[in-house]
Amino acid sequence: MSSDTSSSAKTSTAPGTASEAGLSHWVAYVRFLWRSVLLATDGTLLFYAWMTVLTAVAFVGANAWAQQVAEGMALTNMSNQVSWGLYIANFTFVVGVAAGGVMMVIPAYLYRDERMHAVVIFGEMLAIAAIIMAMLFVTVDLGRPDRFWHLVPGVGQFNFPWSMLTWDIIVLNIYLLLNLHIVGYLLYMRFLGRAPAPRWYVPFVVISIAWAISIHTVTAFLYAGLGGRPFWNTALLAPRFLASAFISGPAFLIIALTVVGRFTTFKIDRRPLGTLVSILKVTTLLNLFMVVSEVFTEFYSGTHHTASARYLFLGLDGHTALVPWIWIAIGLNVVAAALFLYPGTLKNRRILVSACVMTFIGCWIEKGMGLVVPGFIPSALNEIVEYQPSVIEWRVTAGIWAFGLIVYSAAIKVAIPILTGEARATDGDNGR
Amino acid sequence: MDDETRKSLQDEAVDDPGSDNPGSDDPGSDNPTRRRMLKAAGATAWFGALGYSLWPMRKYIKNLDQDELLRDHYKELSVADKKRIFAAIEKKTEREYGAKVRVSDPPPMPGVKYGYALNLTTCIGCRKCVEACRVENNHDRTDMQSYIRVFEIENMGLDISKGRLDYDHPVPVKGRRYFPVQCQHCDNPPCVSVCPTKATWKEPDGIVAIDYSWCIGCRYCAAACPYQARFFNWRKPRIPANEVNPDQGYLSNRVRPVGVMEKCHFCLHRVRRGKFPACLEACPAGARVFGNLRDPKSEIRWVLENRRVFILKEEQATKPSFFYFLAE
Ligand code: SF4
Ligand code: SF4
Numbered sequence: 001m002s003s004d005t006s007s008s009a010k011t012s013t014a015p016g017t018a019s020e021a022g023l024s025h026w027v028a029y030v031r032f033l034w035r036s037v038l039l040a041t042d043g044t045l046l047f048y049a050w051m052t053v054l055t056a057v058a059f060v061g062a063n064a065w066a067q068q069v070a071e072g073m074a075l076t077n078m079s080n081q082v083s084w085g086l087y088i089a090n091f092t093f094v095v096g097v098a099a100g101g102v103m104m105v106i107p108a109y110l111y112r113d114e115r116m117h118a119v120v121i122f123g124e125m126l127a128i129a130a131i132i133m134a135m136l137f138v139t140v141d142l143g144r145p146d147r148f149w150h151l152v153p154g155v156g157q158f159n160f161p162w163s164m165l166t167w168d169i170i171v172l173n174i175y176l177l178l179n180l181h182i183v184g185y186l187l188y189m190r191f192l193g194r195a196p197a198p199r200w201y202v203p204f205v206v207i208s209i210a211w212a213i214s215i216h217t218v219t220a221f222l223y224a225g226l227g228g229r230p231f232w233n234t235a236l237l238a239p240r241f242l243a244s245a246f247i248s249g250p251a252f253l254i255i256a257l258t259v260v261g262r263f264t265t266f267k268i269d270r271r272p273l274g275t276l277v278s279i280l281k282v283t284t285l286l287n288l289f290m291v292v293s294e295v296f297t298e299f300y301s302g303t304h305h306t307a308s309a310r311y312l313f314l315g316l317d318g319h320t321a322l323v324p325w326i327w328i329a330i331g332l333n334v335v336a337a338a339l340f341l342y343p344g345t346l347k348n349r350r351i352l353v354s355a356c357v358m359t360f361i362g363c364w365i366e367k368g369m370g371l372v373v374p375g376f377i378p379s380a381l382n383e384i385v386e387y388q389p390s391v392i393e394w395r396v397t398a399g400i401w402a403f404g405l406i407v408y409s410a411a412i413k414v415a416i417p418i419l420t421g422e423a424r425a426t427d428g429d430n431g432r
Numbered sequence: 433m434d435d436e437t438r439k440s441l442q443d444e445a446v447d448d449p450g451s452d453n454p455g456s457d458d459p460g461s462d463n464p465t466r467r468r469m470l471k472a473a474g475a476t477a478w479f480g481a482l483g484y485s486l487w488p489m490r491k492y493i494k495n496l497d498q499d500e501l502l503r504d505h506y507k508e509l510s511v512a513d514k515k516r517i518f519a520a521i522e523k524k525t526e527r528e529y530g531a532k533v534r535v536s537d538p539p540p541m542p543g544v545k546y547g548y549a550l551n552l553t554t555c556i557g558c559r560k561c562v563e564a565c566r567v568e569n570n571h572d573r574t575d576m577q578s579y580i581r582v583f584e585i586e587n588m589g590l591d592i593s594k595g596r597l598d599y600d601h602p603v604p605v606k607g608r609r610y611f612p613v614q615c616q617h618c619d620n621p622p623c624v625s626v627c628p629t630k631a632t633w634k635e636p637d638g639i640v641a642i643d644y645s646w647c648i649g650c651r652y653c654a655a656a657c658p659y660q661a662r663f664f665n666w667r668k669p670r671i672p673a674n675e676v677n678p679d680q681g682y683l684s685n686r687v688r689p690v691g692v693m694e695k696c697h698f699c700l701h702r703v704r705r706g707k708f709p710a711c712l713e714a715c716p717a718g719a720r721v722f723g724n725l726r727d728p729k730s731e732i733r734w735v736l737e738n739r740r741v742f743i744l745k746e747e748q749a750t751k752p753s754f755f756y757f758l759a760e
Contacts, residue, residue: 041474055478055481059482066488070488072668072691074667076666080664081660084651144648144692146501147647148648150646151629156505156629157629159625163652165652166628169628222652226655228622228748229655376655379660382595
């Protein structure tokens with residue numbers, strides 16, 4: 001079946017334009033949201049089972065976090081030397097996923113590839129889920145979550161523009177709003193059976209593309225700006241972040257669309273998939289290339305500053321906690337890159353999905369633990385204190401991933417019947 | 433909608449709650465009332481489970497008084513605010529640690545900028561300063577924390593990167609040097625620029641202070657500091673009642689709350705009253721020199737003008753107010 005959202009929207013007779021509806025849109029939009037809640041909580045047994053499992057994991061995470069708040073961050077394995085760990089590693093990675101989710105917009109809108117439009121909605125929903133996860137990962141990393149309001153501009157003390165973290169808070173929030181608007185508007189219009197008015201979403205789409213790049217660049221600057229940490233203090237960091245964003249976003253979308261295609265009435269064309277794979281072909285190689293140039297610079301010069309890279313790839317003075325992680329990551333990325341280059345991959349869904357899973361995990365390690373932890377080892381005064389996440393940290397992390405998947409599943413659950421036209425506004429719903 | 437769509441719509445379950453769809457395998461779909469009840473039951477169970485999983489937090493929430501929750505940034509506090517807050521902290525410390533304390537915030541003195549210099553020739557690595565800091569500043573006693581860490585290094589060169597912090601033998605050892613490191617009170621402090629909430633800042637007398645009631649515990653400053661000078665309260669500090677130092681500064685040595693950052697503050701509550709830092713008084717070798725950089729007749733100025741002085745990690749452009757020198 002055709003998954004092309006915009007062409008069917010155009011052919012359906014639009015009962016009116018957005019401007020003539022006026023205030024009643026508020027009523028209609030609330031109704032639309034309510035219908036969405038109903039759609040999201042209704043489903044097959046399989047859907048319920050999936051959501052129940054995710055909810056259980058999310059609650060295990062919430063429980064672990066509650067313990068951590070009550071007892072203090074001593075329940076994590078972080079230390080004064082390695083002061084950021086698994087949480088910030090995941091934060092960094094999911095910001096990449098959020099950025100990557102929207103990169104799909106580029107072929108769809110800039111090259112006017114109409115077939116990509118359905119993918120775009122899935123990408124932007126992914127961005128929404130990932131941003132929510134990013135915010136949760138920052139929250140659980142705070143020693144004083146009860147003082148969260150100190151970060152609110154106007155109410156607290158917002159150290160803008162000096163602290164890169166304040167930049168990150170601003171760009172992430174705006175990015176969330178942009179994507180909520182675009183997804184909400186496009187689905188709402190489909191729900192009403194009207195053609196979306198370009199002026200209400202095209203400018204936002206264009207902004208969100210630039211914004212996707214900005215969120216990951218700012219997140220890279222968070223690290224790159226620290227002169228005391230040579231491992232992060234490199235101009236290559238922002239480009240490296242972007243390359244892995246272009247990997248993790250498309251890879252996750254291919255996995256998600258495959259699952260959706262199996263379990264719902266919604267089938268995606270081969271064309272947009274082909275586009276996603278051609279993005280992956282380039283970005284997995286680009287990412288590997290940048291890893292290689294980084295490794296060369298670090299090792300060939302052999303100066304003091306290479307200790308972190310040495311620790312990461314080879315181990316330092318017998319300390320090797322991260323070595324298996326990074327080599328698994330590199331192995332996964334190399335195999336995935338080779339699979340994407342092999343033409344048969346696109347035809348075989350199983351191989352395609354495994355390649356995506358591999359590179360997703362590979363990037364998760366490389367831009368997560370492999371990036372954050374070596375920045376602290378050796379410490380600024382050259383001590384070697386190793387770090388492996390504690391059970392509590394793993395639980396909280398799993399909980400947040402489960403919550404992100406809940407958000408994404410619910411969003412897909414709402415979007416599909418609207419995209420396929422199964423869920424439509426009844427006469428009372430249509431905003432007049 | 434094309435033919436394929438219609439066909440797949442007929443084939444598979446439709447998740448539209450508005451339509452009564454007998455083909456759906458949803459358990460409650462044949463009966464809207466029953467379905468609503470099931471959903472209500474599900475929602476109740478959901479909130480129940482959420483409450484249950486967050487239950488461990490109740491202790492933490494109970495311990496938060498409203499005053500602490502809504503307390504403003506130090507720089508925004510009025511005299512009356514301070515009076516109220518200091519009294520509240522004194523009461524809380526008595527309740528939690530069984531010690532009667534006095535909290536104050538001596539202001540910076542005009543015309544003063546502090547500097548600290550350490551004589552690497554005379555320092556014998558006895559760690560008396562480390563211990564004095566622990567006692568003066570109400571550090572956690574179980575993990576032996578202190579703001580000062582002493583590296584043992586080879587006499588040749590002054591490279592602390594190959595130094596050892598964990599030396600455990602009689603000192604001094606011939607041919608070795610001892611190199612204490614604490615917060616350098618940088619004039620260009622990266623920890624201050626990165627803090628998202630302005631919870632750490634540079635005072636007019638050069639002291640880099642932290643508001644323990646404002647820090648959100650993000651630890652960005654710890655990542656930014658090139659001297660490993662910042663320490664995090666991973667848990668609530670544990671101090672026996674008779675070891676609590678009762679003379680406490682709001683910005684310095686009061687017992688820190690859990691989950692916030694702390695570091696050396698040049699014993700702000702002492703030096704602003706004309707006393708020396710505790711580490712200086714404890715040093716048996718006289719290796720530490722502290723004073724007002726703006727006073728041309730001060731001992732610290734004499735050292736800076738007459739000794740071979742250097743700063744740690746000059747290439748970081750942090751402009752420390754802490755100096756090292758050799759007597760020879
Ligand atoms: S030594 Fe570290 S903590 Fe102290 S002022 Fe400098 S950067 Fe900040
Ligand atoms: S840990 Fe506290 S002082 Fe340090 S950057 Fe975060 S809020 Fe500021």
